[in-house]
Amino acid sequence: MTAHDAIIVGGGQAGLAAAHALRTRGSKPVILEAGAEPVGSWPRYYDSLTLFSPARYSSLPGLPFPGDPEHYPHRDEVVGYLRRYADRVGTDIRTGHRVSAVTHEGGVFTVHTAGGTALSAPVVIAASGGFSRPHLPALPGLDGFTGQVLHSSDYRDPAPFTGQRVIVVGAGNSAVQIATELAGHARVTLATRAPIKFAPQRPFGKDVHFWSAAVGFDHLPIGHVLKQPLTSPVNDPGGYKAAILDGEPDQRRMFTTIDGDGVRWPDGTRENVDTILLATGFRPGLSYLDGLGALDSDGRPLHDRGLSTTHHGLAFVGLEWQRSFASATLRGVGRDAQYVTKRLLVRPTGRRRRSPALL
Numbered sequence: 001m002t003a004h005d006a007i008i009v010g011g012g013q014a015g016l017a018a019a020h021a022l023r024t025r026g027s028k029p030v031i032l033e034a035g036a037e038p039v040g041s042w043p044r045y046y047d048s049l050t051l052f053s054p055a056r057y058s059s060l061p062g063l064p065f066p067g068d069p070e071h072y073p074h075r076d077e078v079v080g081y082l083r084r085y086a087d088r089v090g091t092d093i094r095t096g097h098r099v100s101a102v103t104h105e106g107g108v109f110t111v112h113t114a115g116g117t118a119l120s121a122p123v124v125i126a127a128s129g130g131f132s133r134p135h136l137p138a139l140p141g142l143d144g145f146t147g148q149v150l151h152s153s154d155y156r157d158p159a160p161f162t163g164q165r166v167i168v169v170g171a172g173n174s175a176v177q178i179a180t181e182l183a184g185h186a187r188v189t190l191a192t193r194a195p196i197k198f199a200p201q202r203p204f205g206k207d208v209h210f211w212s213a214a215v216g217f218d219h220l221p222i223g224h225v226l227k228q229p230l231t232s233p234v235n236d237p238g239g240y241k242a243a244i245l246d247g248e249p250d251q252r253r254m255f256t257t258i259d260g261d262g263v264r265w266p267d268g269t270r271e272n273v274d275t276i277l278l279a280t281g282f283r284p285g286l287s288y289l290d291g292l293g294a295l296d297s298d299g300r301p302l303h304d305r306g307l308s309t310t311h312h313g314l315a316f317v318g319l320e321w322q323r324s325f326a327s328a329t330l331r332g333v334g335r336d337a338q339y340v341t342k343r344l345l346v347r348p349t350g351r352r353r354r355s356p357a358l359l
Helices: 013-024 075-088 173-182 208-215 240-245 287-292 330-344
Strands: 006-009 029-033 092-095 099-105 108-113 118-121 124-126 148-151 165-169 187-192 198-200 234-236 250-253 257-259 262-264 270-272 275-278 314-316
Touching: 006 013, 006 108, 006 118, 013 029, 013 075, 013 124, 013 330, 029 118, 099 287, 124 330, 165 173, 173 187, 173 234, 173 240, 234 240, 314 330
Parallel strands: 006 029, 006 124, 029 092, 124 314, 148 275, 165 187, 165 275, 187 250, 198 234
Antiparallel strands: 099 108, 108 118, 257 262, 262 270
């Protein structure tokens, strides 16, 4: 007999959505969260971060995001929302429990924490998210750069960079948002391997997520068939593309190498640089599954739409393109959590319970 019905690793949006889905099906899971509270990585994001999706499309199952449904929530609003969700989900949440390893024997998983605790269950959901391990690309000369190297996860506000020469590497939403904000305080270049693609935030007067939901793109389960996930365009509320066209920041093709305290551009010119900021994304933080054989050689989970292909009873929630375009977002993790729990916990009658409201 096992001590728990299910163990969820990670208490951010993915873990909370997984807990809601499990409880809807009669399971009583326990969440193990490494941090001091179950809010994921949100408090560590930069101060000015604002969602690109309106509150109407930024909710977990059972609890609508508060305020004007058309407003774009700030980082701190998301943190507050997750706190409320955790209070209402009715699940055993144990903070300060960093998972170090998972073992499997006789159909039972044992989850070991860094503090020496061991918990067992027939079901484990890895919900530590796809944004817990900053990705640092192997750029030529980066190890020898004498200036400051930061990842976007280290960035908070532009004040410390005042007067500096800064290069932001990346072409996604965060790269553009950070570079544009920095350009008001420093001389900034956005270095990219290809031209940035922009998409209007509100085409035809409606937010892009309205159209995505209307045509069913958010629900389209194509993530598992893509050999290479699609690159999403930058959502532009009206100022980012114009700022880059005005040179604040300027955009250039990627530098060819880093040379001491500077970089060399494709045209052969060399320029001194104070800070290189890598807005180069994240990778799943799943090292606790290393000894289980559930990951590939790059540390990526071996799964089919969130269900482990190596161990029955193991699943994932919160991975980018796990099943769809929205899989790693507030609006998408709930659907993926419901998908995997339906298959992990098969009800004898075959009937599905309706997802209850938390309020």
